[in-house]
Amino acid sequence: MKAPFKEKIQNTFDYLHTHPEISWEETNTTTYIQNTLEKAGCRVKTFEDCTGVIGDYGNFSGDFPIIGIRADIDALWQKVDGELQANHSCGHDAHMTMVLGVLWNIQGDEDLKDNIGIRFIFQPAEEVGAGALKMVEKGAADEIDYLYGIHLRPIQETANGFATPSILHGATGSLAFEIRGDDAHGARPHLTHNAIEIGNHILNALNTIHLNPSIAHSIKVTKFHAGGKNLNIIPGSASIGLDLRSQTNELMEELHERVNEILHTTSELYGVPIEVTKDYGIAAAEVSEEAQAYAHQAIVNVLGEEKANPPLVTPGGDDFHFYTIKKPHLKATMVGLGCDLQPGLHHPDMEFEKDSLFNGIEILTEIVKLHSRKDG
Template sequence: MVEEKMMRVFEHMHANPELSNEEVETTEYIYNFLKDEGFDPVKFRNITGLYCDVGNFDAGNTVIGVRADIDALYQEVDGVKRANHSCGHDAHTAMVVGTMLRIKDHEKLRTTGVRFIFQPAEELGTGALSVVDEGVIESLDYFIGVHLRPEEEADNGFASPSIEHGSAASIEFKIVGDDAHGARPHLNHNAIEVGTDIVNMLSKIHINPIIPSSVKMTKFLSGGKSLNIIPGIAECGIDLRAQTNTQMEKLKERVFEILEHIGKLYDVKIEVVNDSGIVASESHQDAIDLIRQSIVDVLGEEKCIDPIITSGGDDFHYYTVKFPELKGAMLGLGCSLKPGLHHPYMTFDHSALINGTDILYHAILNVE
């Protein structure tokens, strides 16, 4: 019965994806589903999403949080741009709901509080911070997330006790100057040439090579239909990746030094219009050990693999960065996922959701 219900949740979400911060119907669906199952969910005050408490939250009792992300990506599928669950958030929600149904009447809840959080806007990297602002994290002792893993990271039937994501950042900026006639290149600075020098200098950034990192220009818009105009304006974007938060700080410092230097060299204004990103994982060993034991309980020792180190990102790690005392980690679930996360036609073995649900359930049982 639990499996049928969680698969019903998965199928509904998969068929009705909603973009980040637009998960209105998704929130309503989960809320009503949980109400019908006898839970008492609470919608967030200022954002989409919701949470639901079960168990005993009396002082002295351990409180464990379990998170599902509920938003979808925006991408082209079959020639149509639309919301699409190609990152597995529909699966994450189904597993967390399944865990709720399994733990609902367990005696463990007499001495343990569990807060299930359905978080919006993970794909924007802002949802976790919004949930923090809702004031529902401070009371947690443990916090567990879950994410499907591509087959090159975890085989079907295997699981990892933590996903060690890297930090990711985006810097958008404008090169601001004046256009000039193609016959008079001395009257302006060609924004394309300015941007080319920025690209070349980005490739000269050298920081500790032992810690993986990368920086590259991923957006450059300049010029127009008239080829006899030398453009003075360009809209640019840079993608940055680093395995640690300290490495990211160094990387961003070098990028801003380059932008400042090029601006002075060409005597043009370089205006930063957006500086955003997500932090690298700072998992807690106690949480990793808790998930590891739960994987062993469900799948066996031989199916528990080492922590997964990946250059991808997830805003779940804001929780442990904002609350260093919080014992947080993410379960990585092998499920024959291919060809990869964020691929518009991503597929995985749906039966693996039972493994994920069982592991989350055992994590609650194993917490002291």
């Protein structure tokens, strides 16, 4: 690795790491990447109503494959050293750096530039599960044939120096609802239905959901607010939140239906309105075997056969998979990069081995080169 290129990558990561911006507020990040893409000779597109930027490079004539490489650009909002702030604890600063590194890696290769089209997609708002859908709406995936992403992996999943050709994320769901009854005096429980008891009924009913045990899934209560300062008031209202997980989209749909059935029957049983106030989620991975094969070969070529791990099954989620859900023609996979990441993703003090960025850059670059060769 030549010293000037290594220094450029390190400086880029340092800038992005020290200038984090939360979902839908990545204005400075968008401008920084836009300027970088334009300087590198990309045809650049930004959007009036949202952050994010797309850069096209190479041949888009229709006679050659067009691949997309996506990086997420938003940071989390969390407490770091006692202060709430934007923080890149999920590795998006690294993802942006690696994708820019691919562009710089292939600059000057005129044969490659003539034989392939590359769309660099810098997507906002992954952390709220909405950015990929917005990019699809903006046409980011319309012309491309293949789509690749990359994500740092915790040390518990992938060791430093290793990589996996696909991350098999599960589906995730967040569902919040309100029990909307009337309060009553503590001495007159017959005048209302206690929202805490209704909520407890719902929680017990959730434990009666039994789905296919061979497919990983779970449902957890993550919020339950009821009552106030006066302990002699029976609360008629409550706010409850659930986290749903499933390894497949089909089982997530079944789990979601069962939860809604429980809410509906509970509302009828107690005669109290129950209103869903939030209902969103992220799709499970829909991986293309062909794209996965390209990624596997690239890992073998760069790191060696012994460093190519099998596909990684993980309960985490990523809105990357909405691209293939919304655009079924896309052949997509997300590479998982081992990098000694500790103590974990989303931990405010997350750290990883920075030299692993170059492994990611070389793997993604090799994927591009494999696609540009007629023999694949």
